[in-house]
Amino acid sequence: MNTYLPPATQPVRAVVWAIHLVLPLLGLWLLLADPGGINVRWQHNPSHFWMILVVAGINVVLGLMISEAARKREDARLFLVSMVFLSSAGFFFLHGLATPRIILGAPSLGFDIGQQVGLTMAAVFAFASAFPLGERQARSVLAAQGLIRSLLLGIMVVWGITSLVPGLTPLSSPPETLPIPWFGWFSVPGLVLFVSAAIMMFLLHRRRRSAILVSLLTAYALLAEAMVAGMSQLNWHLSWWEWHILLTLAFVFVAYSAYLQFRREGSSAGLFDSVALSATVVRIQAQYEQALEELVEHVRKGTKLPAVRLAGRFQLTEGQAAVLDRAGEALASERELSERLAALVDVGTQTRVRLAESDLLTSALERVRRAYGDVRIGLVADGKVSIGSREYVFSGTTPIRRDGLITYPLTVKGHLAGALEVPLGRTAQDEALASTLASQLSISLENARLYAELDTLFRQYMSPDVANRLLADPGQAALGGELRELTALFADLKGFTTFSERVTPGEIVEMLNRYHTAAVPCILDNGGTIVQFVGDALLALFNAPATQADHALAACRAALAMQDAAMEVAADGWPTFRVGINTGMALVGNIGSPELRGFNAMGDAVNVAARLESMAEPGTVVIGSTTLAQLGDGVSATPLGALRLKGKAQEVEAYVLTALPRIIRS
Secondary structure (H helix, E strand, O other): OOOOOOOOOOHHHHHHHHHHHHHHHHHHHHHHHOHHHOOOEOOOHHHHHHHHHHHHHHHHHHHHHHHHHHHHHOOHHHHHHHHHHHHHHHHHHHHHHOOOOOOOOOOOHHHHHHHHHHHHHHHHHHHHHHOOOOHHHHHHHHHOHHHHHHHHHHHHHHHHHHHHOOOOOHHHOOOOOOOOOOHHHHOHHHHHHHHHHHHHHHHHHHHOOOHHHHHHHHHHHHHHHHHHHHOOOOOOEHHHHHHHHHHHHHHHHHHHHHHHHHHHHOOOOOOOHHHOOHHHHHHHHHHHHHHHHHHHHHHHHOOOOOHHHHHHHHOOOHHHHHHHHHHHHHHHHHHHHHHHHHHHHHHHHOOOOOOOHHHHHHHHHHHHHHHHOOOEEEEOEOOEEEEOOEEEOOOOOOOEEEOOEEEEEEEEOOEEEEEEEEEOOOOHHHHHHHHHHHHHHHHHHHHHHHHHHHHHHHHOOOOHHHHHHHHHOHHHHOOEEEEEEEEEEEEEEEOHHHHHHOOOHHHHHHHHHHHHHHHHHHHHHOOOEEEEEEOOEEEEEEOOOOOOOOHHHHHHHHHHHHHHHHHHHOOOOOOEEEEEEEEEEEEEEEEEOOOOEEEEEEOHHHHHHHHHHHHOOOOOEEEEHHHHOOOOOOOEEEEEEEEOOOOOOOOEEEEEEEEEOOEOOO
16 A cells, blocks of 8 residues: 555546555455355454454554654644554453453453444544644643543553453353344444544645655544444454454554654654644744754854754754754855855945945945954055054965965055955855955945045036936936926126226135135035036026926025025125026036037026026025016015016016025025
8 A cells, every 4th residue: 555645646546545445345345245155254363362462562652652752742633643543552452352262261242342442432532633623722632631541541441351350241241142233333433533534634634745644544544444344243254354454454554654754764753743733843843943043053153063962852863963964064054155145245235426435344344244254454554554463465466374364455456455354264165255255345445436536526526416417327428418497596796807806816716715615505405506607607507407396496595595605705895696596498418529518508598597697786686487486475576577688589577586485584
């Protein structure tokens, strides 16, 4: 008979398995039909006694093994399965002792019905074992296991006394009639319970494939057939011997499956784990995962492996412990490799625009130390590289091994920039990864310094928004543009020409720098982009290149803040800012030639802003009607009426802006 119940994808094997169970019933039917007198009588008392003794012994051993597994796993189902075997073994043994001419001189009622009674009791345990017990039910069963064992033992002792002491009770006396007419119906409940248990065990096996589960469901099916065969009560006939054989097969089959699994796994620790309740299986898996994690952690730390202790905990053989050692080392190596590769990727992604070199090295070290151990970095200072008290002199790119450390040079543009110190690994693979880490850190260090240079170069000569876009996407420096709505802000110093004629160039530069130092932050803080300085004048754009929802309002806030800041730096005789603002469509982009270009905006909206600025009085902000329309309520502005502007055929409505919501000018 096959050890494993075939999966649904192999129906042929399932049919073969079913035929193995059907054949005994067909044989029983044939014997009971007795064509040609084939159901012959054969009575051999010693053969019967010794067969019972051997099978009962096997059954007791199985029951005790499963009972021990139930104790270790604290599992109610395993306990109930053990009771199936122990109750069957006990009554089977009592049936053997009642064999005529062993203790009793003649057949007895106990000999005839004892095993059917025992099988009925075993059927109750079988049904309970296959039932999907809940957590509360399982705790109740475990709490009552001592009482259940005591009751079973008491029943078997009472049955043994009453059926084996001659003349004590009707059980030890010869039956009045053979066969007993009513006894077949007494076996029906046990038969139903065994069949139900086999069906539930089959459903469990479909969720959890296991040889032991298959052997149990087959055993329950064979025990049910044994009850059917025992109903005939044709003592010593072949049909009577058949239920003995079925009972024997049921027990031997489970024992053989356990033996095969023991040979395959080399240990008895987990023979019956697949039979346990789902909660127990989950707990066992968690224990194994915890043990493996513990093993891996020991491997990673380089401490002695706990495989010997784990072997005792899980009853592993010496060979299994050695396999566990190797598995732990392999898993630890794989995890270590994954962590180190992840650290390499993280170091590469940490090089960002505007990330200072010190911040880069700090974050990189924090990340790689989790994967590589006590990693240290030293940078060149006064032409030397040192880490702590250790000074390094490299010959090309060759690493230096010293005091359990391997140190790699860090280079920037081919020149020595520092050193990376890594603890020596266990394998050549570790050194290769450390070398790759050094290369990655060199690239990151070079990129950080390059970004710092670009940051200084770009941000001192153009708006931060433009610089950020070019650094992120250099393709945006190509010639061309797009049409979009923006707000343009023009500002210059009224009276600058007269002032410059009567002062020295040094004083002019000082004055311009002080004004622009005060004005530029006002524009940048409100999201504006300064696209050009022309002497005392500047042009700023809002909503270009960065998108702003309230660009007109932002431009006006910047203008008012500029005037307040300019008043704080103005000196006697210095000129004063005047500002013009207008909103409208303009062409925005990179304008110039392939050799020299600049970010700028062109269009009527920009030209009108320049004209409004020229019409403004010193210290004021003049805005166009299109700008005013976007400011909303709470704006304070004085109308200037319709102005004729140079280059405009139509007059332009203009206003002197004095206040914005929540911004009150003193």
